[in-house]
Amino acid sequence: MKLRTGLLLGTAFLAGITTGPSIEHMAGPSLGRMFSSSAFAREIAADANNHSDTLRLLTLFGTVLDLVRAEYVEPVSDKDLINNALDGMVSGLDPHSSYMNEKQYKEMQIQISGKFGGLGVQVQEQNGHVRVVSPIDGTPASRAGLKPGDFITEVDGKSLEGMTLDQAVTKMRGDPGTKITLTIIRAKEPKPLKITMTREIVHVQVVRSELYDKVGYIRISEFDDDTETAMHAAYDKLRAKAGGKLAGLVLDLRLNPGGKLDQAISVSNDFIPEGEIVSIRGRHAENNRRWDxxxxxxxNHLPIVVLIDGGSASASEIVAGALQDHRRAVLVGVKSFGKGSVQSLIPVPGNGAVRLTTARYYTPSGRSIQGLGIAPDIVVKESKDDDGIGYRESDLSHIITNIGGNKSKAPIRTDLPSIASSIPSAPPDNWPHFDIAKPATDFQLQQGLRVVRAMANLPPESYPLSQPPADKIASDKGTTEKPAIVPPSHPDHTPPERTPNDRVHH
Structure with missing residues (x-):
């Protein structure tokens, strides 16, 4: 079967993409009789010897539909029942497959355009609860401090318990300019958090960049239709700003939940001179492909550091895995999410679409990262109490298996720069609290910049970024104590912690 569909690699849809199924009564005969008289049923009946189990199960399906229509406490439309059954059939396969009715599919297409109303947060259903996959850069959710793995339990004081994901998302949507308060349960927080923000029209800026001395920084928040074009333009701008003397690059893929396969391939191609980027293998051999x-x-072979964390998934992991396998970049951060599957978006004419897992993908060395993730070359945690675990693919229910065997292990690297052994795995106790508006407080970024500077033979600095004065950072924390800023050559720096999970593993 040849698939002519778009290939997707995201962990979730944007909040607001899906809404509840439309409620529309459809009068008609018994659905049990409709099934038994359908062309599909007749085809099965004609070859009953080979399809007896299928025929029996279809009959059971029709019987249950008739029972629900007749006996449920309130009238339910046939369309609603069928949509729910279709969604259950597909979403029960794995966490990333789903059925979208026509209305849901249209809304998804609108929001993929990159402009929509809401909070700017990607969410996913997990065991009946609404879990944050990732906030989107520059949106109310990002500015308010929502984090991957947060569970949203209430909206404006009203519980989301018992609601579908569509219903919960609908409650979070509203007119731009209106306020909303979310109740959040966060790991290691003793009490639920109340976070208030203002809804707005969300413009998704998937690429942003900065120049720190002679080192370029490019942040990719997701992979949409124009990501590679925007990334390439950002790089050209950085090079021009550096007077043509850019010394290295930090590529930030943290909290990037994925997106389109072709864009992940194009971004990887911009940094890899030759060889395989990724391959996909599915059930049908004719759909297997390899991209070089x-x-x-x-x-032009500048040193590159890629930042990853537990929110780096799918398309992000393809880029990180390709650059790691080719020894083209040093990966800094914590283990990635571990989504090694590919979804095809298959339209159902007049009735929405099916988002179906159709393949696994493999990095250039032949490893599958499904359920395992990608281990960084240098472990650097966001904070001292960050265990580097969080929610990942392996925490989701009924995930597809990893069939890579020993090939799923990361290749051993012997080419890391000498500075790798002096990079601390966690910030010191008095490191300032991370503030997205203050890059100097971003410990992982600071260490990534140190590595690039060392690889580019640039002189070390206290920390590479142009940062606010230490007393200004400290005053924001309500104290006059200055944060410890240790030069890279300080003898007290300890080697990064290594754990059993530092092999290939949200």
Missing amino acids: AKGTDIT
Whole structure:
């Protein structure tokens, strides 16, 4: 079966993409009789010897539909029942497959355009609860401090218990300018958190960049239709800003839940001069494919660091895995999410679409990261109490299995820069609290910049970023105590912690 569909690699849809199924009564004959008289049923009946179990189960399905229509406490439309049954059939396969009715599919297409109303947070259903996959850069959710793994339990004081994901998302949506208060349960927080924010029209800016001395920084928040074009333009701008003397690059894929396969391939191609980028293998051999680099490296072999964390998933992991396998970049951070599957978006004419897992993908070394994730080359935690675990693919129910065997292990690297052994795995106790508006407080970014500077033979600095004065950072914390800023060459720096999970593993 040849699939002619878009290939997706995201962990979840944007909040607001899906809404509840439309309620529309459809009068008609017994659905049990309709099934037994359908063309599909007749085809099965004609070959009953080979399809007896299928025929029996279809009959059971029709019988249950008739029972619910007749006996449920309130009238339910046939369309609602069928939509729910279809969704259950597909979503029960794995966490990333789903059925979208026509209305849901249209809303998804609108929001993929990159402009929509809401909070700017990607959510996913997990065991009946609404879990945050990732806030989107520059949105109310990001500015308010929502984090991957947060569970949203209430909206404006009203519980979401018993609601579908569609219903919960609908409650979070509203007119731009209106306020909303979410109740959040967060790991290691003793009490639920109340977070108030203002809804707005969300413009998704998937790429942003900064120049820190001679080192470029590019942040990719997701992979949409124009990600590679925007990333390439950002790099050209950084190079021009550096007077053509850019010394290295930090590529930030943290909290990037994925997106389109072709964009992950195109971004990887911009940094890998030759060889395989990724391959996918599915049930049907004719759909198996391999993509190779086309001999272009827009940086002309500059040193690269890629930042990853537990929110780096799918398309992000393809890019990180390709650059790691080719020894083209050093990965800094904590283990990635571990989504090694590919979804196809298959339209059902006049009736929405099916988002179906159709393949696993493999990095250039032949490893599958499904349920395992990608281990960084240098472990750097966001905070001292960050265990680097969080929610990942392996925590979701009924995930597809990893069939990579020993090939799922990360290749051993012997080419890391000497500074790797002096990079601390966690910030010191008095490191300032992370503030998204103050890059100097981003410990993982600071260490990534240190690594790039060392690889580029640039002189070390206290910390590479142009940062606010230490007393200004400290005053924001309500104290005059200055944070400890230790030069890279300080002898007290300890090697990064290594754990059993530092092999290939949200």
